Amino acid sequence: MQPEQRRELLGKCRGIRVTDWHDAMDTLGLFDRGLMKPQIRPLWRDIEAFRHCIVGFAFTLRYVPSSRTIIAESPAEFRRQEGAWYGEEPNWSDELQESDVIVIDGTNTRDTGYVGSMNSMVWLAKGALGIVTNSGVRDTDELIKQKVPVYCDGFSRGIIPGRVELDSYGQPVECGGVYVRPGDLVIADGDGVMVIPIEQAEAALDIARSIQHGDQKSRARLYKELGIPLDFTLGEAAEEAH
Numbered sequence: 001m002q003p004e005q006r007r008e009l010l011g012k013c014r015g016i017r018v019t020d021w022h023d024a025m026d027t028l029g030l031f032d033r034g035l036m037k038p039q040i041r042p043l044w045r046d047i048e049a050f051r052h053c054i055v056g057f058a059f060t061l062r063y064v065p066s067s068r069t070i071i072a073e074s075p076a077e078f079r080r081q082e083g084a085w086y087g088e089e090p091n092w093s094d095e096l097q098e099s100d101v102i103v104i105d106g107t108n109t110r111d112t113g114y115v116g117s118m119n120s121m122v123w124l125a126k127g128a129l130g131i132v133t134n135s136g137v138r139d140t141d142e143l144i145k146q147k148v149p150v151y152c153d154g155f156s157r158g159i160i161p162g163r164v165e166l167d168s169y170g171q172p173v174e175c176g177g178v179y180v181r182p183g184d185l186v187i188a189d190g191d192g193v194m195v196i197p198i199e200q201a202e203a204a205l206d207i208a209r210s211i212q213h214g215d216q217k218s219r220a221r222l223y224k225e226l227g228i229p230l231d232f233t234l235g236e237a238a239e240e241a242h
Contacts, residue, residue, distance in 0.1 A: 001183065001198070006057060006099055009185075009201065013055045015235060016208050018191045020215070024207035028200065036176025036193040040134060043143060043150040045190050054130040054149050054188040056101040058180050058195065060173045061092065063106045063114065063135075063164045070162040085161035092169040098127035101186040105173035106135030109164045113138025113156040120148045132186060132193050134175045151188050213237065 001009075018035075025033055042052045070085070072078035096102075102123055104114050115131050117139035123131070130149030136156025137143060143150055153176075172181045178195050180186075185196040196204050216237035223230055230238040 001057075003098065006097075009205075010055055010099055012205055012209070013185070013187070016055075016187070016205075016212050018187055018189050018194045020208040020212045021187050021194045021196060021204060023211050024204040025196070025200070027207050028203060030200065034178055034195040034197070036132075036134075036178050036195070038192055039153050040132065040151050040176040040193050042188070042190060043137065043140060043152060044147075046147070050189070051147055052149050052188075052190070054101055054132075054151075054186065056099045056129040056186055057097070057198075058103045058182055058184045058186050059096060059100040059128070059169075060171060060180055060182050061102065061104045061169045062167045062171065062173045063104065063109055063112070063160075064167040065109050066163060066165045068162075068165075082159070082161045089166050090169070092166075093123055093126055095170070096123060096126040096128050100128050101188075102128050102131045103173060103175050103180050103186065104131065104133035104135065105175050105180075106133060106164065107174065109135060111136070111156050111158045112160055112163045113158060114160070115143070115148075115150055115152070117142035117146060117148075120150065121146065124148065130188065132175060132188060149188070151193050 022035055045052050070078060070081045072081055106112065106114055113136055114133055115137040120131060120143060132151045134153050136154045137150055137152045138157050140155055170182050172179060176193060180195050184198050185201045187194045216234045220234045220237040
């Protein structure tokens with residue numbers, strides 16, 4: 001998909017909830033497809049502006065347990081081997097595109113934090129919108145402070161060297177019980193993570209938007225009835241309700 005096509009599609013998708021997409025997939029007869037396990041959840045939530053929410057395109061990585069280890073007789077030697085371990089990994093982040101969501105499959109790996117406060121910021125600077133992983137993340141206080149959108153299965157404190165190796169990137173992976181291919185549409189909010197096969201994106205989008213708008217109109221009426229100030233979650237229905 002060309003950059004302008006990606007931007008156009010995402011412009012139509014922003015603000016649509018995971019539940020709307022899930023209902024749209026049901027409508028298409030694709031029951032329970034693409035919905036990650038509930039253990040994959042946001043590290044933090046921004047209730048004021050929903051900055052934890054993500055919609056973008058999957059950029060996939062797969063890590064596997066390593067049969068190698070680091071044996072060092074001094075801290076300096078450990079640091080040397082640690083640097084060499086990282087140096088062996090392809091510089092995949094240079095291939096990130098604007099609006100990518102990094103999806104990391106770390107199935108059956110040890111206590112390893114694939115995402116931290118520094119590398120996540122590097123990825124965002126290169127265009128990524130957020131990270132989804134079936135493993136854990138580290139430096140969580142800073143990740144929350146920095147408002148990096150991260151969806152994960154918990155906390156992992158260890159470093160990569162001596163524990164895991166990059167098996168592949170830019171290839172299909174399994175994450176949260178879902179088959180994820182590069183370029184598939186990834187939607188994430190407080191209810192979890194949904195992956196829409198890119199071939200189904202347009203059809204599901206039309207249905208999801210219709211479901212969302214119906215919900216917004218109903219809620220806008222209830223807001224007025226209950227005396228609740230209208231807010232941005234009501235979309236165009238907020239204007240219609242005035």
